[in-house]
Amino acid sequence: MDFEFYYTKEQEEFRKEVSAFIEENAYKEPIVPPDPVQMSKEMFIYGRELDRKMGKKGWFAPAYPKQYGGGGLDLDHCIILAEEFAKVSEQHRWPGGHEVSSIHTGGIMSQGTEEQKRKFLPKLLSGEWFGFQCFTEPDAGSDEASMKSTAVRDGDVYVINGDKVFVGQQPEGLRPDYLYWPAVTDPKAPRHQNISAFFIPADLPGITYIPLNLIAAEGQKWEVLCEDVRCPADRLIGEENKGWLVTQATLALEHGGGGSLTPRNKRVLHVIDYCKKTLRNGKPISSNPMVRDLLVQLYIEAEVGRLWGVRNFAMSQGQIPRIRYTGTQISLHRKRFSPVFGKALMDILGPACLIDDPELGILLGEVVNEVRMADVTHIGGTPEVQQIMMSRAMGLGRSATRAEAVHK
Amino acid sequence: MDLSLTETQEMLKNTTRDFLKQECPWTVVKEVDDSKTGFSAELWRKTSELGWVGMSLPEAYGGMGSSIQDLGVLYEEMGQALLPGPYFSSPLLCGSIILESGTEEQKKKLLPAIADGKQILALALTEPDYGWEPECIHLSATAKGSNFVLNGTKRFIHDAQIADQIICVARTKKSSNPADGITLFLVDKKSRGLSCRDLPGFVGEKLNEMTFNSVEVPAANIIGKKDNGWSALAKPMRITSVLMSSYMVGACQHLLDMTVEYAQTRVQFGQPIGAFQWVQGYIIGQANHLEKARWITAEALWKVDTNKPQAEQDEAVSLAKSVASESFHECGHLSHEVHAGVGVDKKFPLYLYSKKAKTLYSYLGDPIYHRKRVADLIGL
Numbered sequence A: 001m002d003f004e005f006y007y008t009k010e011q012e013e014f015r016k017e018v019s020a021f022i023e024e025n026a027y028k029e030p031i032v033p034p035d036p037v038q039m040s041k042e043m044f045i046y047g048r049e050l051d052r053k054m055g056k057k058g059w060f061a062p063a064y065p066k067q068y069g070g071g072g073l074d075l076d077h078c079i080i081l082a083e084e085f086a087k088v089s090e091q092h093r094w095p096g097g098h099e100v101s102s103i104h105t106g107g108i109m110s111q112g113t114e115e116q117k118r119k120f121l122p123k124l125l126s127g128e129w130f131g132f133q134c135f136t137e138p139d140a141g142s143d144e145a146s147m148k149s150t151a152v153r154d155g156d157v158y159v160i161n162g163d164k165v166f167v168g169q170q171p172e173g174l175r176p177d178y179l180y181w182p183a184v185t186d187p188k189a190p191r192h193q194n195i196s197a198f199f200i201p202a203d204l205p206g207i208t209y210i211p212l213n214l215i216a217a218e219g220q221k222w223e224v225l226c227e228d229v230r231c232p233a234d235r236l237i238g239e240e241n242k243g244w245l246v247t248q249a250t251l252a253l254e255h256g257g258g259g260s261l262t263p264r265n266k267r268v269l270h271v272i273d274y275c276k277k278t279l280r281n282g283k284p285i286s287s288n289p290m291v292r293d294l295l296v297q298l299y300i301e302a303e304v305g306r307l308w309g310v311r312n313f314a315m316s317q318g319q320i321p322r323i324r325y326t327g328t329q330i331s332l333h334r335k336r337f338s339p340v341f342g343k344a345l346m347d348i349l350g351p352a353c354l355i356d357d358p359e360l361g362i363l364l365g366e367v368v369n370e371v372r373m374a375d376v377t378h379i380g381g382t383p384e385v386q387q388i389m390m391s392r393a394m395g396l397g398r399s400a401t402r403a404e405a406v407h408k
Numbered sequence B: 001m002d003l004s005l006t007e008t009q010e011m012l013k014n015t016t017r018d019f020l021k022q023e024c025p026w027t028v029v030k031e032v033d034d035s036k037t038g039f040s041a042e043l044w045r046k047t048s049e050l051g052w053v054g055m056s057l058p059e060a061y062g063g064m065g066s067s068i069q070d071l072g073v074l075y076e077e078m079g080q081a082l083l084p085g086p087y088f089s090s091p092l093l094c095g096s097i098i099l100e101s102g103t104e105e106q107k108k109k110l111l112p113a114i115a116d117g118k119q120i121l122a123l124a125l126t127e128p129d130y131g132w133e134p135e136c137i138h139l140s141a142t143a144k145g146s147n148f149v150l151n152g153t154k155r156f157i158h159d160a161q162i163a164d165q166i167i168c169v170a171r172t173k174k175s176s177n178p179a180d181g182i183t184l185f186l187v188d189k190k191s192r193g194l195s196c197r198d199l200p201g202f203v204g205e206k207l208n209e210m211t212f213n214s215v216e217v218p219a220a221n222i223i224g225k226k227d228n229g230w231s232a233l234a235k236p237m238r239i240t241s242v243l244m245s246s247y248m249v250g251a252c253q254h255l256l257d258m259t260v261e262y263a264q265t266r267v268q269f270g271q272p273i274g275a276f277q278w279v280q281g282y283i284i285g286q287a288n289h290l291e292k293a294r295w296i297t298a299e300a301l302w303k304v305d306t307n308k309p310q311a312e313q314d315e316a317v318s319l320a321k322s323v324a325s326e327s328f329h330e331c332g333h334l335s336h337e338v339h340a341g342v343g344v345d346k347k348f349p350l351y352l353y354s355k356k357a358k359t360l361y362s363y364l365g366d367p368i369y370h371r372k373r374v375a376d377l378i379g380l
């Protein structure tokens, strides 16, 4: 085995090009809030502009085929892009990177017709369109398949009714381009065979947007209501009543089995650095034996997260055999680590970790954001649902008929 | 042995609960939380009139002279409802400092006003070098004629934004023993050179920063003996810590109850989510945290009430504060795991509890601080 990553000369050249682009377009100062809910309308609009600029260069969805609007770049280039954009994001200087819409492609890629691919993929993969993933309903969270939204065919439209919650990530005063909205099209059909997925044009009459006030999220969230919304029938994704497969393909992308070479938890490293540099009663915070141990515990988990990313990457490259549960394992690890991190911050920093003040907020507000996120472990599915998926992938409890119902 | 509540305590518990149900539903807590001052003058007035504010203070000074165990019942109910207000700062911390260490004149002047809620006092102890040990006290007070001049910063001060007067823990002397040379000053909030701003953040109650820029305080405003202030804090801290534990026990109980109810009514996959073993595991965890905190606190209340030897009281109180802080925090987190999405939404009360848990966690010493005290007390 060799854990060292060697960059080719060509990669180093490409890195220069990427970083020149970044320097030309990034904010000079770190002004992007670590808490995405606090992003202003202006900043979001600029971020979307950057997404489209990247799209033009083929850097927004670099690995996707060129014919559908992706970059068609090989892995070597994708790695450099990921590294450089991760760097500038960590510096709080880059408001772009609204990639949700590129994960929406999963369903079209696997279930869409050739025509749909040609029509929608270029919009999504070039960063041109930005949409809300509208899966969750008030009464259908983990049990997404029990959704009550309906779509009834009427000539060349579907009439859509329903209520989706916790969706989107966009500041107030802006509208998305489309709503990725599954709805029941055959109320008589069995579970999972009764749903169709739509890309509803987001400005149709009958759509209401209500902003939600959450303690933390990956952006401003919304409740969206559809009341007799007449959605053109050519906005159906995949075949009618095959919508379940469409949404599952998206979730598989969201849970991210692909792996990554960029260490995810820079925030742990930032906190360690802060504790080394900040004095309490004349001594670095990190000199306290209790704090040292807590910091090392965080460091260990950050290392595990990083190594699992590398492991998954090696798997995706065929260097080592694939194990089915490893994508979920990473997502579960993140969800279980976040409360541990939040609590350690309270133990190490005291009430200072709660403060969100331009002067006193620690690490530009990264710390208080982490504390807020400690109780928000449900984005893209709760930890238990990850555990169910992981158990399934390991073949546990396969025979139980009840397990069959638990799908997401 | 008899672990039941007395008849009076039962009555106190029921009337308190009924009053808070009526006057302090969670929507009121949210309103106060959203407000600029983080304070409801109306609730404060009404609870003062009911005698809650003065309950701990002797009748001779306008209070009710209730026992610590009675107060435990009251504070537990306050915690259930998450009643906001300076119930720790004013009557417990500052009230007992004055009662234990003040001159007769100070007591006569201040205690009745504290007891009936007319005067609000707050304790300014912690500083940018955050901690509850005497070595964290740097704010200096130097003699100048018949006055002292205070210079320094106090940070994370609860209730200072609404206080009329502050008891400031200041250093009057540097010595090799950090507990020696600390003095308590009663400072008018309107004093020249004193400024106060609240620190925005994810806080369950307002935390303030106070800057003392050559604030002149008459020597007559010293409470207790000069240089001897640290020991004057011991008993007030003990009483307040144990009653804060009661408050947190009440809050844990509420979190457990609301989570059980939610697990029984929220249906996913055709069954109440309480039927899923992972959800059961979370709720069982909450019940365990609650019952740990409840009984450790109950015994500590009793030990303080019956005036057991000081070391025994200190050990019991530090056990209670460390366990209750952990329990409240964990019960909050476990509630979030069970409520998932709705728990994160400010349309539901849960976040008010979890935010409060994070704020009381460090107040008067976090679990690590109190475990360290226990370690010393049990001779480790």
Ligand SMILES: Cc1cc2nc3c(=O)[nH]c(=O)nc-3n(C[C@H](O)[C@H](O)[C@H](O)COP(=O)(O)OP(=O)(O)OC[C@H]3O[C@@H](n4cnc5c(N)ncnc54)[C@H](O)[C@@H]3O)c2cc1C
Pocket (backbone or CB within 6 Å): A133, A134, A135, A136, A138, A140, A141, A142, A143, A165, A166, A167, A168, A214, A216, A217, A218, A221, A376, A378, A379, A380, A381, A382, A383, A384, A385, A388, A406, B266, B268, B269, B273, B276, B277, B278, B279, B337, B338, B339, B340, B341, B342, B344
């Ligand atoms: C910040 C944030 C962002 C979000 N973003 C989006 C978005 O962009 N688009 C979108 O569609 N949705 C989004 N969601 C919704 C999210 O996907 C749901 O919250 C999540 O799927 C859980 O659903 P729920 O909240 O209804 O909880 P429930 O499903 O009601 O779960 C409640 C509890 O029951 C447990 N449970 C449920 N079923 C089982 C089972 N079978 N076995 C064991 N335990 C079970 C859960 O684990 C949880 O502990 C977001 C949520 C949040 C908080």
